[in-house]
Amino acid sequence: MxxxxxxxxxxxxxxxxxxxxxxxxxxxxxxxxxxxxxxLVERIEGALGHGGWExxxxxxxxxxxxxxxxxxxxxxxxxxxxxQRIGRRGLSSAAIEGFCATAAPxxxxxxxxxxxxxxxxxxxxxxxxxxxxEVAVASRFADGASMEEWGRPDREKLSSVANTLARKLxxxxxxxPMSGFFLLPAETARKLVPGLSGIGFKILLDLLATSETPLxxxxxxxxxxxxxxxxxxLDRAIALDFLAGLYDKSFGxxxxxxxxxFGTVGVIGVGVHMAILxxxxxxxxxxxxxxxxxxxxxxxxFNFWLNxxxxxxxxxxxxxxxxxxxxxxxxxxxxxGAFANVAVATTLHDRGFHTVFAALVxxxxxxxxxxxxxxxxxxxx
Ligand code: GDD
Ligand code: MN
Numbered sequence: 001m002x003x004x005x006x007x008x009x010x011x012x013x014x015x016x017x018x019x020x021x022x023x024x025x026x027x028x029x030x031x032x033x034x035x036x037x038x039x040l041v042e043r044i045e046g047a048l049g050h051g052g053w054e055x056x057x058x059x060x061x062x063x064x065x066x067x068x069x070x071x072x073x074x075x076x077x078x079x080x081x082x083x084q085r086i087g088r089r090g091l092s093s094a095a096i097e098g099f100c101a102t103a104a105p106x107x108x109x110x111x112x113x114x115x116x117x118x119x120x121x122x123x124x125x126x127x128x129x130x131x132x133x134e135v136a137v138a139s140r141f142a143d144g145a146s147m148e149e150w151g152r153p154d155r156e157k158l159s160s161v162a163n164t165l166a167r168k169l170x171x172x173x174x175x176x177p178m179s180g181f182f183l184l185p186a187e188t189a190r191k192l193v194p195g196l197s198g199i200g201f202k203i204l205l206d207l208l209a210t211s212e213t214p215l216x217x218x219x220x221x222x223x224x225x226x227x228x229x230x231x232x233x234l235d236r237a238i239a240l241d242f243l244a245g246l247y248d249k250s251f252g253x254x255x256x257x258x259x260x261x262f263g264t265v266g267v268i269g270v271g272v273h274m275a276i277l278x279x280x281x282x283x284x285x286x287x288x289x290x291x292x293x294x295x296x297x298x299x300x301x302f303n304f305w306l307n308x309x310x311x312x313x314x315x316x317x318x319x320x321x322x323x324x325x326x327x328x329x330x331x332x333x334x335x336x337g338a339f340a341n342v343a344v345a346t347t348l349h350d351r352g353f354h355t356v357f358a359a360l361v362x363x364x365x366x367x368x369x370x371x372x373x374x375x376x377x378x379x380x381x
Contacts, residue, residue, distance in 0.1 A: 020051030024106045024125055025186065026118075027098030029091050030059045033112040034069045035229045040114060041073060041080060047118040051079075056102060057112070058083045058094040063319075064230075087380070090314040091180075092203040096196060099189040108183035109203065110138075114228035116181040120220055124183040133218035135184040137204065139176035144221035162242045169249065170208040174217045177205045178242070181222065188215070197248045197257065205242075209249050261311040262371045265303050273299035296338075297331075304330040304378075312379040326378050333373035341366030 026044060030037070041055055057070040057080065067084040074080040083097055095109045106125060110116040116138060124136035139145055141163070166177035182204050195210040196203075208215055248257040255263075276298045280291035304327050308317055317326045345362025349355060 022054060022102075022104045023052040024048070024108060024121070024183075025054050025056050025098065025102035025104035026121070027056045027058060027095055027102075027107060027109045028112040029094035029098075029109070030057055030062060030066045030070075030112045031089075032062045032064045032066060032230050034062070034064045034066045036113050037066065037069055038073055039228070040112060040118070041077065043114070044118045044121075047121055053079065054102065054104060055080045056083060056098045057081070058085065058097050060089045060094065061086045092196070092206060092314075095203045096193055099186060099193060102186060105186055106183060107186045107189055108181075110181045113230060113232075115225050117223060117225065120181070120222055121183065124220055127218050127220075128183055128185065134188060134215045135182055135204075135208070135217045137174055137176060137179050137217055137219055138181035138222040139174070139179055139219040140222060140224045141175040142219040142221040145175075145223065147224040148226040165242070165246065166205055166208075169246065170205065171214045172208050172217050174208075175219050177208065178202060179204055184215075197245070197252060202242060202245045205245055209245075258311055258375070259371055262307060262374075263367060265306045265311060266367055266370075268306065269299045269303040272302045300331050300334050301327065303334070307374070308379075315379045317379070330374055330378045333377060334370050337366040337370040337373070340369050 028037075028040070037057065044053065044055060057066070059067040059070060059082065061067065061084060067082060070080065070082040070084075074082055081101075083101060085094070085097065098109070099107055106128060108121055108124065110118070120138050124138065127133050127136050140147055141160075163175065163177055167173060170177065180203075184207070189207065192207050192210045196206045208217070244257050244261065247260060251260070273295045276295035277291050280286045280294055281288065284291075286294075307330075308323070308326065317323045341362040343362075344365050345358045348358035348361055353361075
């Protein structure tokens with residue numbers, strides 16, 4: 001197969017693209033997918049023909065230069081558009097960005113790594129256009145679907161548990177609610193946007209759960225291929241993301257999901273603190289203030305790690321240098337939070353408030369402070 005752009009003079013492409021009205025926007029959220037883009041646009045063209053579609057590459061400032069590569073392709077191919085986001089991260093929010101940035105009446109979301117076969121788009125579009133279903137979902141679990149590789153042996157089991165819960169949550173019968181490959185009318189998607197959490201990567205589930213009346217869904221069995229190049233960003237956090245999604249739908253309006261996760265990490269951190277403290281006191285025979293200092297430092301470091309893995313999984317710091325600076329800023333932020341905590345608690349205690357109450361208020365204020373600062377300065381860019 002000839003996949004070079006030179007094989008198609010750009011003038012011809014332009015004229016052809018202009019001749020058919022725009023019908024479908026294919027949203028490709030990208031994070032380090034530079035080498036996958038050009039061959040994918042070729043495959044999309046192979047599946048859908050020359051016109052009537054556009055590709056929206058929504059890139060979160062990938063370090064590998066994905067956005068520049070997308071611009072390079074777009075210069076000679078007006079069907080390709082680029083949205084580069086700086087300082088924002090996340091698959092769900094990238095999809096939302098795409099929903100709102102197109103004039104096409106139908107939108108599809110798919111992986112940019114060639115795991116999803118664009119040929120399926122033809123039947124998916126026909127199905128939604130005809131009104132047979134409101135959402136077409138490419139499924140890894142429907143009869144006739146297959147999978148070239150499973151990232152982890154337990155992923156299938158996790159998925160089936162998640163799928164059962166998802167059916168309960170959305171009231172929709174579908175075999176793969178966590179699928180990253182689906183198509184629906186752009187207007188339907190945009191109407192649901194204000195109710196979406198936009199965190200993480202369960203965008204389809206979020207759309208289905210947000211709709212007041214259950215959306216009519218049709219499954220399309222797919223062959224889930226192996227990634228063409230680069231590596232998966234989602235594998236490990238899939239179950240966590242799902243649980244966070246459930247929480248978000250049930251209590252997210254009362255206590256925001258991220259803050260709840262941050263708080264949970266904080267509570268686990270107290271356990272870690274105690275374990276370190278007692279280990280030093282009992283086993284090492286160290287004095288209290290020294291042990292307390294080590295435990296505080298250990299617990300902060302643990303909290304940083306777990307928050308990076310869980311609370312901010314969609315903005316996770318991965319490069320060694322960024323992790324290091326993130327860790328240092330987290331410790332600085334939390335130290336200031338600890339001062340605020342102690343100051344407030346002491347004041348309340350001195351004014352005669354109950355010890356437990358004073359301590360809890362201190363902890364509450366410290367946590368909000370730590371959360372605000374680390375959201376902004378540790379994972380905010
Ligand atoms: N803009 C943006 N921002 N894109 C992202 C981000 C992000 O933070 N994280 C991932 N992506 C892009 C990737 O570059 C890829 O094009 C697509 O989103 C899916 O990410 P993968 O890293 O390929 O995910 P996966 O193959 O492990 O996960 C598969 O299964 C999930 C559910 O089990 C995919 O099919 C997902 O779409 C699906 O939700
Ligand atoms: Mn993928």
